Amino acid sequence: MSNAKFNKLIDYQQLKQALQQLEHTEHHATASTQPHSKALPSTQQPCSTPPSSTQLSSTQHSANVSTTQPNQALGTEGLTGSRLRSYAFAVIARKEYSKQQLIEKLLLRAHNRNEVLELVEELAQSHYQSDQRTAEMTLNSQLRQGKGPQRIKQALHKKHLDQQLIADDLQEIDWLEQAYQLKCKKFGLEVATEPKLKAKQIRFLQYRGFHLETIFAAIQRLPES
Template identity: 50%
Template sequence: MTNPKFPKLLDYEALKAEYGETSPPSTIHSPSSENDSVDNENALSFSEEIPKKTGLTGSRLRSYAFAVLTRKEYSKAELIEKLALYAEHRDEVLLLVEELSERQYQSDQRVAEIVLSSQKRKGKGPNRIKMALKTKKIDTELIQEELKEIDWTEQAYQLKVKKFGMTVEKDPKIKAKQIRFLMYRGFEMDAIMKAISKKPNEYD
C-alpha cells in the first residue's frame, strides 16, 4: 500500500531549489560541457580560417575534425552535429565520422566511460548516468557491465550520510526528504531504502 506521505512524482525544480543543485536532470553536467567555454574560443579562432559561405570539404573538413577531437572526446552524434555546422555537405560529415569511429579516433565507448566516472564522482546514481548518456545519444549497453559492478546501495548510503548524517531516521517526513533527495540524484528505490535504513558499520 502506497504511503501518501511519500510523493509519487518528483518536482525537479523544487528539488533543485531544495538541495542547491544548479542543473536539472535534463541539463546534466557532463564532461562535454566542462570545456564549452574553451571549445567555443577555439572554434572561434579556427572559424577565422573557415569559408563562411562555401563551408568545409575534403582535407579542410578532416583537419577541423581532428582539431575538434584533440580538444576533448565527443560522442558520434555530437561530432556529427559539430562538424555539420561548418561542412558543405552533411553526407560527407557522416562518412568522415564513421571512418574516425572505425579507426578509434572517435569512440562512444570512451565517452561513456568518461561520463560514468564523472557522474559517479559527483554522487549521481545509475538513472542520472543513463540520462547523461541519452543526451549524448550513447547506448547505455556500452557500460552495462560497469554499472552492474558498482555497489549503488553503498554509493547512496555515503551520499545520505554526507547530506543527512548517520542517524537512521524514523520520522516519515525526514525519511521522505531523504528518499526524494536520493531519487533526484538518480538512485533506484531498492538502493535508497537500504541506504536510509542502514546502520553504521552494518554489513562491514
C-alpha cells in the first residue's frame, strides 16, 4: 500500500467553516419565521383565519431543509473517505483489535458498510491489523491476570478470535504450575485438609478457568523440598 493513502488527515478548517455555515443558516431560518413588527393601521383588523394545513406543511418542510443540508456538510451522516481512514488509524493506534471488532467499531461512525469492509481488509493485508497479533496479546494479558485455559478461550471468543491462532502456545503452557502458583499465592503452601477450605480453593481455581483435573492436582501438591 502506498504512503499516499495514509497522509490525508481530517480538514478541521473545513469542519469549522461548515459549522459556521450551519449557525448562519439557522439564524436566518429563525429570523424568517418571526412575525413582522410593523403595526397594522387602526382601521385594519388582524386576520384571525388560521393558516391552512398546506401552508403549515410548506413551512415545516422549509425549516427541515435549512437544518438538514448544513448537517450533511458536517458529515453527521457518517464518515467516508479520508475521514474514515484517519479515524481507523486513530483507533488501531490505541490498541489491538480483531478484524471483526474493528469492523464493528468503524461501523458506528461510518456511512457505508462496504467501504468499512474494504478498508479493514486493506489494513489486515498491510499488517496494520492482525488477528494473530491480537490473539497473542490477549493470551499474554490473560496469563498475567492468572487466568486458566477456559477463561482464555472465553476472552478469545469475545473478541471473535479463533483459538487455533494460539493453539501451539496453549499446549506449551504448564497449567498445573500456573494453578499451583495461584493457589500458593492465595492460600499458602500448606495442603488443605479441611473440606471447607478445599472447596474454597477449588471454587477459586474454577473461577480462574482451570480444569478440575488440574485443580485437584494443584491443591494436593506438596511443597518442593
